[in-house]
Amino acid sequence: MHASLITDETIVAIASPLAPARRGIVRVSGDLVVPILRQLGWLDPADQSTRARRFAALADLGDPLGTISVDVMLWPTRHSYTGQPSTEIHMIGSLPIMEAVLSRIVDAGARPARPGEFTMRAFLAGRLDLTQAEAVLGVIDAEDPESLDLALSQLAGNLSRPLQNARDTLLNLLADVEAGLDFVDEDIEFIEDADLVARLVDLRDLLSEASVQLRDRGDQKSYLSIVLRGLPNAGKSCLLNTLTRTDTAIVTDQAGTTRDVITVQVQYEGHSFSITDTAGIENRSDDDEDFDVMSQAQMQADDAVRKADVCLWCIDASDTESAHSIDALTMVSDNAKRSVTNLLIYTKTDLAAAPIETNANGACTAVSSVTGEGIEQLWNRLRAIAESRDAVETGGVIGTAARCRDSLRQAIVCLNNAIASTQNQAGHEWVAAEIRSAVDHLGEVTGAVYTDDILDRVFSRFCIGK
Ligand SMILES: Nc1nc2c(ncn2[C@@H]2O[C@H](COP(=O)(O)OP(=O)(O)OP(=O)(O)O)[C@@H](O)[C@H]2O)c(=O)[nH]1
Ligand SMILES: [Mg+2]
Known part of the structure; x- marks a missing residue:
């Protein structure tokens, strides 16, 4: 039997985030709740009320913390979230204080709770069904x-x-x-x-x-969204076409070919990806005749990066000034949404003067859309990201x-x-x-x-x- 299914033990845990905060909460559930509160002197033995209530108590935490005042919420009967006598001790959100309160309660007969054990008890008490219990987890985990x-x-x-x-x-x-x-x-x-x-x-x-x-x-979010970003002429559109095995994006040797963002959906080994091509990163002055078009294109591209899961920063390996372009890219990527995974991609390796140094974890990959070199490695890296994300979402x-x-x-x-x-x-x-x-x-x-x-x-x- 799953250990957490044993519900006749009284459990205790810190229920608020384990970081300094204004309020901290220690939660206890089980038959010993009332006896423990009495033993610690936080509940008057004469108080036999069965109503849920809130009262103040003085908690002696010993040296060096001394005595602090706490707020006690008590559900003395089974009419609680867990379907058992329960209490929440509210105090200042300082970790040493919360830990001291917790260890007093453990000394008085409770044991530290396992992950999810409070929700598990609520479920076993019929307070929640499984989908609702998972939803509690969803609320805790929800990122967006x-x-x-x-x-x-x-x-x-x-x-x-x-x-x-x-x-x-x-x-x-x-x-x-x-x-x-x-x-x-x-x-x-x-x-x-x-x-x-x-x-x-x-x-x-x-x-x-x-x-x-x-x-x-x-299926709402079951695909990995990837965006291609880089200087004009870096080979982004060509890479989009190679990865999607299409001729979707126009490729020319002129810098500034792509303006609108273009997104193509593609499957790779059972995973779905959406790949978005964007305009090259350019700073234009308002003297330029296509200033409006270009600045809108930049805005769209920035927006695409913000919404993406992965950003492929493309650098032309045949460009001798690539060191300079890396600086520009790092700067932009610093401004990009922080939760995006940034990968550095050297493009056009077939034209590179010297072999490109890539790193083993795939954060930097060298590819050629012409010879196909490195494309499989890039896919493997993207697949690994999709898999680890799926694991989190599961x-x-x-x-x-x-x-x-x-x-x-x-x-x-x-x-x-x-x-x-x-x-x-x-x-x-x-x-x-x-x-x-x-x-x-x-x-x-x-x-x-x-x-x-x-x-x-x-x-x-x-x-x-x-
Ligand atoms: N030899 C070689 N040429 C490439 C490769 N990838 C792209 N090119 C060439 O580089 C030029 C620019 O490619 P694009 O894909 O249009 O570049 P881009 O980054 O989309 O450029 P913009 O849309 O202007 O920002 C084209 O002439 C491509 O044929 C490659 O892997 N090897
Ligand atoms: Mg392009």
């Missing part, structure tokens, strides 16, 4: 407004509620079919075949719709979507089998078996049926204190 929105709406149950209803309807249908099985000799039918098929078809369509919604969510909302979609797909297969069995008059025991597996698969989505393995995967990703 869209994933935060998605996580919050999942937390509100907009995904799990309709599926929960579908599962209940299926259970009723199953009861009807199974009741009929008991009376098969008497030829009593609790549900007509035509009615059964109609109801199964309705449910299947509902699940298919949910599955499409999930796919849209899951930890969040996208992971929920993928897991739910898989269970939904299996539920739909079962319902299709049930429909076919009914239409072919294969016997209601077959139909019942298929409906039962569909119920189980739907249960996996909302956590009504759960295995240690799923729980482990979901909760081990939480941070301690959540």
Whole structure:
């Protein structure tokens, strides 16, 4: 059994960020909460109230910290987030103080919590279902407004509620079919075949719709966006064409060919990428006749870099002044969005006077669009970035979507089998078996049926204190 499933121990953790802050919170959950507070002298033994309440207490933290005043929130009964007696001790957000409070509580009988253990208890107490528990994780992890929105709406149950209803309807249908099985000799039918098929078809369509919604969510950010940036004539457009195996971008030997940003989608070994070509980096003065066009092109390009996951800074290896161009590029890349992965790409290596030094981790790659040299290495590097990003996202909302979609797909297969069995008059025991597996698969989505393995995967990703 997963260790965190043992819920009769009282657990404690620092629940606020482990950094100096105005307020710090230490959270405790379990049957010993009230005895511990009494033992530490933070709760008056005469106070037997069962109401949730908030009060001030003096915490003696020993030398050198002395006595500090803390704010105690107490849920003495099972009406709490975790479904157990719980308390939160609020204090100044100083790490040594939070740690001292935590160790006093451990000395009094609690044990340090494992990651996600509070949320796990909330789930086991029926306060949350699995999709909501994952949504809590999504809220904690959400990096951008869209994933935060998605996580919050999942937390509100907009995904799990309709599926929960579908599962209940299926259970009723199953009861009807199974009741009929008991009376098969008497030829009593609790549900007509035509009615059964109609109801199964309705449910299947509902699940298919949910599955499409999930796919849209899951695919929202499943591609890696790459932008090409560099001085005019660096070979960016040529590289776009090579990477996408198209002739999308115009390539000429004149500097300043590309103006508009051009994006091409491409698949490489099962990963989706979008590659964006931009105008070369140029400083124009307002005397130039195409100043407006150029400055708009620069703005569009900067915007593309801000939105991208990876920026390929292209440097012409045949350009003897490339050292100078590196300076220019470093400057620009410093200004670019900090979460973008910057890779240095030497282009036109077939024209380079001397071999280019690249580094092993792929942060700097030498390529030639003419000979194809280095293109595979570049792809490998991009694929590795896509994979590591997928791994991170599987930890969040996208992971929920993928897991739910898989269970939904299996539920739909079962319902299709049930429909076919009914239409072919294969016997209601077959139909019942298929409906039962569909119920189980739907249960996996909302956590009504759960295995240690799923729980482990979901909760081990939480941070301690959540
Ligand atoms: N030999 C060689 N020539 C290249 C290579 N890549 C690009 N070129 C040439 O370099 C010139 C500029 O290439 P482009 O791809 O248009 O350069 P760019 O960076 O898009 O230029 P702008 O759009 O003006 O900013 C063209 O004449 C290309 O044929 C390469 O790998 N090897
Ligand atoms: Mg170009």
